[in-house]
Amino acid sequence: MKRSIWFAATAGAFFSVMTAGTLQAQQDPGPRAGATPGIGEAYTSLTPNEAAFFTQARMRFEEVDSVSGTIESGSGLGPTFNGNSCAQCHGQPVVGGSSPGLASPQNSIPNPQVALATLDNATNVVPSFITTDGPVREARFVRNRDGSLDGGVHGLFTVAGRTDAPGCTASVLPQPNFAAQLAAHNVIFRIPTPVFGLGLVESTPDAVLQASLAATQSARSRLGIGGSFNSSGNDGTITRFGWKAQNKSLLMFAGEAYNVEQGVSNELFTNERAAVSGCVFNGSPEDATLIDEAPEGNDSGDLVNFAIFMRFLSPPAPAAQSNSAQNGASRFTAIGCALCHTATLSTGPSQYSPLNSVSYHPYSDFAIHHMGSGLADGINQGAAGPDQFRTAPLWGLGQRLFFLHDGRTADLLEAIEAHSDCDSSNGNGRRRRDFSFFGPFSQSGSCRSEANGVIRNFNALTPDQQQDILNFLRSL
């Protein structure tokens, strides 16, 4: 009897050691070091005029805004804002990317939103979810005080107290009470999406997206994967930019972000947000076509320049793949990841030669999918409901620092596991991290995510096979 117990205990310990050993074997290799050739640059096949426009457009993308253009050359910042330039948030691994961060091998910087809070004498308090080593974030409130749906972005900061906002004080224009909203589980977050290669996405006909989705319908059904497209309420065409594919075009994407993130009213979003009378310093729209002056021959407003920058910005090229990464690519398809993270799409005819009828590799179907209670953020955007998200394009993922819409993790393995809302373990006995802070609608074991079947497949792989997939993803 004693011997049996001894044997059982020894076997148990041996199993634990083996399990721990294998668990340590699969891990996110982390953001890829080194430069990716061509990243952050325009297509080399642009015409000279297009290339010249791109150069100017990139300067606009990098331009820093102050309230009225006195402290910095750009103007229109506020009354509320999350950032003071496009490039501030779209900075990893280079301008045009996603959130910068300390863990970057290319450009290790602290979250710039921390310093922004008090830049130029501003009196903002840094909200608890903005940290030096965390991602750049925006905040959305799920509901209004009266219980009706909100869903809009609430600027983290205001211009109150800044030297270039005289007379605007925190009593007139207070910051939102984020602590109270957090306590009420009424605030969710979004991180910046990278903008590399988006001209290709914009140039993809609806029919290509629809055909691509239709081609995998039966395979998706077997794994419980649905999928539909978000669309414009006016012309009915597929919208494809943003975390919920809520924006139709790059121009629209830029216009909304300019007003929401930097507080710059523009020709698409003409009215100032949070327009408290003592804190509005510029006529609207703050950014517009330059009728009176055309610096360097470019009379377009910032919006057109931002859209051109994104349109002509080449996609990230994947790194050379190791054997493991090549195995991972096959495994990625075999277990069903590629049913949503579609590897290849093609553009239609375009007036821009680099975008004209070419194939590209976004690893997204640009459809929206139910991701279950673990990821649900309660926000409706167009046809995308509270738990629906666009399949995040994976190109460039190898050099990204933060994952999922709210940047809740920097660990790729955790990001994969978070696709499932079914189990509390990752299938290998390891307890998942508690992300309830980020998921106000988390319901343990609700099993509504369309990715549950694929994640089950992933968890059924051996640690080495899972590692292959991680290595493949970090090669993108």
Add this chain to the structure above:
Amino acid sequence: MFLLLILIGLAGSGGAAAQPGTCAPDPALQQEIRNAATRQPTNPTAFDENVGPFLALRQHHPDDLFVHERYQDAVQQFGIEGHLRMLTQEYQALAIAHPSDLRYRYLGARALIGRSTPAALQELNQLIGENPEFAPAHQSLAEIYASEIFRDEAKAAAEKQEFLTLCPGSELASLPRPLPEPSPLLDQAERLLDQGSDPNPVLGMVLQGLQSDEWRLQRIRPFDWYSTSYKREAQQALQSRYWQAWSIQVRCYRRANQLEKAVGLLRSMEQRAAVLNNSDPMYWDASAALARLYAEANQQELAAQKLDFMRQFLSSHPDNRRARQLEELQKVIANPAGPGMS
């Protein structure tokens, strides 16, 4: 003779008479308006405080034309873009709510003066075309046509004549109203620092000076009294003041032994300078400020580099004032023990 005087008097009136209550407020109200106006603003940026007495007056006399005019004047005098926008919206709403009341139609047009003056001119001209005896509209037109940007001497004289005929003895205002002067605080702060003053109050002066100058700019930017080039010059002047302010701040931090702050601000100045086009006038100001700060910290190589930038700028943009400035800066840097290098 007496009969002749009566006849002349009648002829002088031309048969025209202002609509009752449109030339001047009654004496009691006039006194109330004077009382509201006697409060001198202590802080020009304190909009609510400065406009408050006129707002209170309007609440007591919600239908009085002159009270509304003075309230509008106060918003125009102390307000910035957001206040002006609200004023326009409010009076447009009042005009819509009182479609048969000429006063509100007039006030709606008057609220546009200074910000959308061509639109105000159009509405006021239309108004007097239909109601030639409405004196306040002639008054506003006369004031606008007498202004520098919308100057039309013949029309100004004609409208003035109409107004004074309808309202003899009345006065016209001069538009636009005077701007506040640029703040002397930055220059004072610099002098105090050179004289070895405590850096803490100097830092406060710098901040206050910048905010006053920003406010002044906000009193220029929304108004069409000022030309685009004037607005641009005012903005560039203020950008230049920021470089002066940051430079003083770095020196204050150094003096107060807050070296981390000094280094941080100097770094951000460098970052700001790095994105300036080398033909931008700010490039000159940035280089001058940085040259001096580096020289003060005995970083001669960096100071020399900035002086080189200034020389290059000067060779492509010859300018006597800048040439003198460069010469003086070179002397100061060469003689670090002298004044201004403490």
